[in-house]
Amino acid sequence: MVSVVSSRVAAPDTPAPDPRRRGSIARGRRRLGIAYATPMAVLVAVFFVVPLGLMLWMSVNHWPLVGASAPNGVENFAALSDPLFLRAVGFTLKYTAVTTVVLGLVAFGLALLVQHDRPGSGFVRTVFFLPSAVGLASTSLLFYGLFTTDSSALNQVLGFLGLGRVDWLGSGGSALGSTVAMITWRFAGFYMLILMTGLQSIDPELYEAARIDGANRRQILWRVTLPLLRPTLALAMVLSLTGSLLAFDQFFILTGGRHDTATVVIDIYREAFLSQDLGRAAAVSVATLAVLIVLNFAQLRLIRREGR
Amino acid sequence: MTSHARFLAAVAGALLLAACQSGPATTAAGDTASVDDGTTITMWTRSPTATFSQTLIDAYNASHRNKVKLTVFPADSYQQKVGTAAGARQLPDLLAADVVYAPNYAAKGLFLDVTARVNQLPFKGTLAAAHVKAATFEGKHYAVPHDIDLSALFYNKVLFTRAGLDPAKPPSTMDEVVAAARKVTALGGDVKGYFFGGACPGCQLFTSWPMIWASGGTVLNEQGTAATLDNPQAAQVYALLRRMYTEGLVPASAKNESGPTWTQSFLDGKIGIQPMGATALQGIKEGPDLQVGVAPIPGLKGGSSSFVGGDVLGVGSTSAHAAAAWDFIAWTLTDQAQVDVVAKSKNITVRADLADNTYARQDPRLGVFNRLASQGRTPISVNFGKTFNDTTGPWTATVLDAVFGSGDVGATLKQHNAAVTESLASGS
Numbered sequence: 001m002v003s004v005v006s007s008r009v010a011a012p013d014t015p016a017p018d019p020r021r022r023g024s025i026a027r028g029r030r031r032l033g034i035a036y037a038t039p040m041a042v043l044v045a046v047f048f049v050v051p052l053g054l055m056l057w058m059s060v061n062h063w064p065l066v067g068a069s070a071p072n073g074v075e076n077f078a079a080l081s082d083p084l085f086l087r088a089v090g091f092t093l094k095y096t097a098v099t100t101v102v103l104g105l106v107a108f109g110l111a112l113l114v115q116h117d118r119p120g121s122g123f124v125r126t127v128f129f130l131p132s133a134v135g136l137a138s139t140s141l142l143f144y145g146l147f148t149t150d151s152s153a154l155n156q157v158l159g160f161l162g163l164g165r166v167d168w169l170g171s172g173g174s175a176l177g178s179t180v181a182m183i184t185w186r187f188a189g190f191y192m193l194i195l196m197t198g199l200q201s202i203d204p205e206l207y208e209a210a211r212i213d214g215a216n217r218r219q220i221l222w223r224v225t226l227p228l229l230r231p232t233l234a235l236a237m238v239l240s241l242t243g244s245l246l247a248f249d250q251f252f253i254l255t256g257g258r259h260d261t262a263t264v265v266i267d268i269y270r271e272a273f274l275s276q277d278l279g280r281a282a283a284v285s286v287a288t289l290a291v292l293i294v295l296n297f298a299q300l301r302l303i304r305r306e307g308r
Numbered sequence: 309m310t311s312h313a314r315f316l317a318a319v320a321g322a323l324l325l326a327a328c329q330s331g332p333a334t335t336a337a338g339d340t341a342s343v344d345d346g347t348t349i350t351m352w353t354r355s356p357t358a359t360f361s362q363t364l365i366d367a368y369n370a371s372h373r374n375k376v377k378l379t380v381f382p383a384d385s386y387q388q389k390v391g392t393a394a395g396a397r398q399l400p401d402l403l404a405a406d407v408v409y410a411p412n413y414a415a416k417g418l419f420l421d422v423t424a425r426v427n428q429l430p431f432k433g434t435l436a437a438a439h440v441k442a443a444t445f446e447g448k449h450y451a452v453p454h455d456i457d458l459s460a461l462f463y464n465k466v467l468f469t470r471a472g473l474d475p476a477k478p479p480s481t482m483d484e485v486v487a488a489a490r491k492v493t494a495l496g497g498d499v500k501g502y503f504f505g506g507a508c509p510g511c512q513l514f515t516s517w518p519m520i521w522a523s524g525g526t527v528l529n530e531q532g533t534a535a536t537l538d539n540p541q542a543a544q545v546y547a548l549l550r551r552m553y554t555e556g557l558v559p560a561s562a563k564n565e566s567g568p569t570w571t572q573s574f575l576d577g578k579i580g581i582q583p584m585g586a587t588a589l590q591g592i593k594e595g596p597d598l599q600v601g602v603a604p605i606p607g608l609k610g611g612s613s614s615f616v617g618g619d620v621l622g623v624g625s626t627s628a629h630a631a632a633a634w635d636f637i638a639w640t641l642t643d644q645a646q647v648d649v650v651a652k653s654k655n656i657t658v659r660a661d662l663a664d665n666t667y668a669r670q671d672p673r674l675g676v677f678n679r680l681a682s683q684g685r686t687p688i689s690v691n692f693g694k695t696f697n698d699t700t701g702p703w704t705a706t707v708l709d710a711v712f713g714s715g716d717v718g719a720t721l722k723q724h725n726a727a728v729t730e731s732l733a734s735g736s
Contacts, residue, residue: 066394066416083727084700148564170563170712256384256566257700258507258708266700273388274694274701276416278395 059286063279065272076283079271085284087260088267095176095263096244103184103240104233107191114192115199125196129189136186140253143182147254172259179250179261187243191236198232199225234303238296245292264288339630340424346373347632351402353378354386355568357619359591360455360655361404364640367649372639374632376402383510384567387693394418399624401633404454408692410442410620415690419443419450419622425634426452429641434661436616438686443620451622452637453658455650457585458614458677458684459514461485461606465599467492467499467580478603481610482519482548485581489557492580501557501580504549505570506711509704510697514615515583515605516707519545521685522607528732532689535728537706543718544608546710553711563712566699585617586677589654602673604680614684656681695731702727 059076063069079085114125131139146154147168158166168178202225210220226233248265255261262270264284272281353361358380365376379400381389387409393399394416405413413419426432426449439453465475471491479485489501505511517527525541528534552558559573574582577597583605592600604612621640623633639645646657651667656677663681668674689695696703706724710717 064416065391066418148561150561165560167560167563255699256507258704260705262700270694270698270700273391274698276391 055282055285058279058282061279063277063282065276065278069279072279076277076279077287079280079283080287082267084262084270085264085267088262088264091172091260092245092247092263095180095247096241098176099180099183099244100237100240102180103187103191104236106184106188107236108195110188110192111195111199115196125189125193128192131186131188132190134186136249137253139182139186140250143178144254147178169255170259172261175251175255175259175261179254182254183250187240191240194236194239195229195232198229202228231303234299238299238303241299242292242296245288245295340428341631342425342635342638343631344372344374344635345632346375347629349374349376349402349629349633349636350400351376351378351404351636352386352390352400353380353404353619354383354406355380356383356457356585356587357404357455360587360650360653363590363653364645364649367645368636368639372635374635376636382568384697384699387697390418394625397626399626401624401627401629402621402636403451403624404619404621405451407439407442407453407616407618407620407686408688408697410439410451411445411688412690412693413622414443414445414448414450417625420625420627420630421448421450422452422623422634422637423449425638429638431641431659431661434659435641436618436658436660436681438616439618439620439658442686442688443622451620452641454619454621454640455587456616456656456658456681457587457618458616458656458680459518459583459605460586460614460677460680461581461583461603462574462588463488463581463601463603464574464577464579464597465601466577466597467495468601471495471580475599475601478601479581479606480603480612481606482523482545482608485606486548486552486557489552489580490555493557499578499580500559500573502552503558503565503570503573503579503582504562504711505565505567506553506563507565507699507704507708508567508570509699509701509707511565511567511570511584512707512711513696513703514585514617516545516549517687518583518605518613518615518684519607521613522605522611523609524607524611528687528689532687532692533729533733535725535732537728538718538722538725540718541608542721546707546721547717548608549711550713550717586656586680587618589673589677600673602676604676604683612680612683614680616681616684616686689732691732691734695728702731 058069060071060073061069062072062075110128114121114128134142146152149155150165155165158164167174169175206224206228207220210224215223246265247263248269251257251261251263252266252269257263257266257270265288268281268284268288271284272278351361351365358378361378365378369375383406386406390399390403390405390413399418403413403418405418429435436453436456439456440449443449443451461478463478468475468488471488471494473488473491479488485502491501492499493501504515513527520527520539520542523541523545525539525545526536527542529536553562559579571582571584571588573579574584575592575598577595586602589600589602592598594600605614606612621637623630623637627633641659643662646659646662647665647667651657651662651665651674654667654671654674656674657663657665657668660682663678668678695701698704702724706721706728709715709720709724713720
């Protein structure tokens with residue numbers, strides 16, 4: 001996210017060739033370019049650069065939610081050694097790893113199922129994609145009802161099957177499992193679409209050649225499909241990792257952070273609005289942003305290298 | 309100054325305001341005015357107090373030219389909502405606050421200083437002392453008592469009769485509570501003996517701390533800066549709650565009950581005994597399945613205590629209608645409002661001199677509440693919210709582990725006590 005946006009900011013500042021040599025046409029084109037880029041640059045400046053600067057400034061200030069603020073150096077960064085924060089980091093990493101693997105496998109399976117244009121495949125794609133049209137907070141509330149109400153459809157099915165009562169959100173492990181299941185339901189269709197376009201862009205002749213050479217299905221999957229799908233997989237992974245590291249809604253609504261399911265963003269929220277200390281919240285945000293920038297930078301480099 | 313320069317100055321001023329927030333408002337501290345001139349006054353409260361506040365507001369609006377407009381927020385997001393509004397200087401004219409948060413709100417300057425106005429009240433000395441103390445900061449008054457909510461044992465007389473228990477004789481020790489819960493659970497069907505909001509940290513402290521107090525134990529030190537949960541009485545209380553849950557005297561759904569519906573099963577007539585807030589009485593509809601009796605929350609071996617909570621009401625520090633807002637506040641404390649509105653709708657008066665009113669004499673349950681109001685405790689701590697009411701805070705993990713965990717209860721409490729103390733003592 002971050003690097004994509006910042007490359008757009010740079011656009012109006014790109015040095016143009018010397019206007020005197022290129023004449024008035026070039027100057028006109030340059031003006032036009034600036035005119036095109038300005039609205040976006042203003043939006044980015046007002047809604048991204050300025051808040052970002054304010055956040056950096058807040059992180060080095062004692063900044064209560066109410067009352068006067070004053071610079072206090074790096075004191076706020078003590079929030080990074082808070083035991084609650086450390087547990088939140090541990091849980092967020094665990095959640096990110098589990099979600100990325102489960103979601104990736106399910107989405108890839110779905111993409112393999114619907115990649116070919118057969119009768120009805122459009123309908124099936126739509127069905128799989130539909131959950132992505134529901135907001136994450138709404139999804140979480142919906143599943144909160146399914147998980148916690150004894151008479152919900154989900155629990156009734158379980159009762160019908162004679163499986164007894166399942167405590168969906170009652171412990172750290174079950175809450176993680178239930179949330180990953182919900183996230184998979186919500187996002188599998190979206191990642192399926194991304195992976196499907198990747199699959200469809202692979203030249204069919206390659207498959208043909210592999211089959212002529214006597215490769216079986218498994219070999220084709222490992223030696224042809226996956227290597228050629230790597231840029232698409234990497235893109236899906238960037239999106240999934242970033243989304244999971246910034247997880248908030250699902251845990252805020254489903255567990256409220258109980259049973260050690262507080263994520264890093266829940267910790268930021270807690271610092272800001274419960275401890276009412278915006279300075280410490282900003283310090284945690286700055287650290288999170290730094291990690292995300294490094295991570296996205298590394299992943300985007302990986303995509304570029306593999307794309308060749 | 310040209311208009312251009314004025315514009316620049318305005319922009320600079322706005323930027324300055326955004327970059328460096330101002331401190332608590334101290335203007336109008338000596339002001340004692342109250343006006344009833346048809347002003348529309350905004351008021352915020354949290355969901356558990358909504359019915360109570362609305363009853364008062366309806367009566368006020370019907371007899372005054374000012375009009376109070378109430379906005380209700382869910383209890384678990386009220387603190388955040390108020391904090392954000394205060395940061396943006398958009399507080400309502402009338403701000404109600406959970407009494408345990410009052411010290412924090414007063415210290416942070418969310419309330420207007422109403423010392424002069426409070427001192428003018430002829431009945432100042434009779435206002436609920438715990439509430440007044442919580443809303444006083446550095447010798448100044450920032451809010452007055454709004455409603456007193458205290459925890460008491462509610463029991464369903466219908467189920468007591470069916471289970472062969474004497475509905476006129478509520479349990480007076482925790483052991484008797486367990487015994488009665490067993491008998492009610494034995495009725496079968498979807499009826500259970502006991503209920504608590506297992507995943508609701510606020511409900512749990514509201515109902516279980518009195519059991520510890522009544523048994524001679526403590527929870528916090530005097531200053532509210534350290535936890536003292538590692539005492540044998542607390543261990544026995546939570547061991548007892550755990551036993552009731554594992555024995556099946558409590559519905560399995562209690563474990564994940566996070567607060568919003570924690571009284572519903574009792575109101576449906578499916579629970580024998582449940583400690584809850586006195587204000588619940590106002591909203592209870594009795595019928596053939598539910599006849600409500602109330603009793604003090606007992607200790608392990610007798611005694612009784614109560615968590616005296618509720619809300620205080622003050623003027624938002626950024627309000628532009630302070631005089632009109634005070635007109636409403638002063639009215640809520642009058643004999644007329646306290647007796648003919650508050651007591652009539654089965655609530656506790658916030659003035660000690662009105663406790664023995666006609667309505668309290670008619671309903672023995674109100675008599676129990678009024679007695680408890682003077683016996684109970686209100687723990688005070690600046691960091692109460694983030695330590696005890698926050699679902700990611702240390703108390704939530706403590707009470708979940710103590711009631712639903714598998715390790716020794718005493719060891720669990722001892723282990724968590726340090727984290728609770730650390731949170732209470734950390735900077736505000």
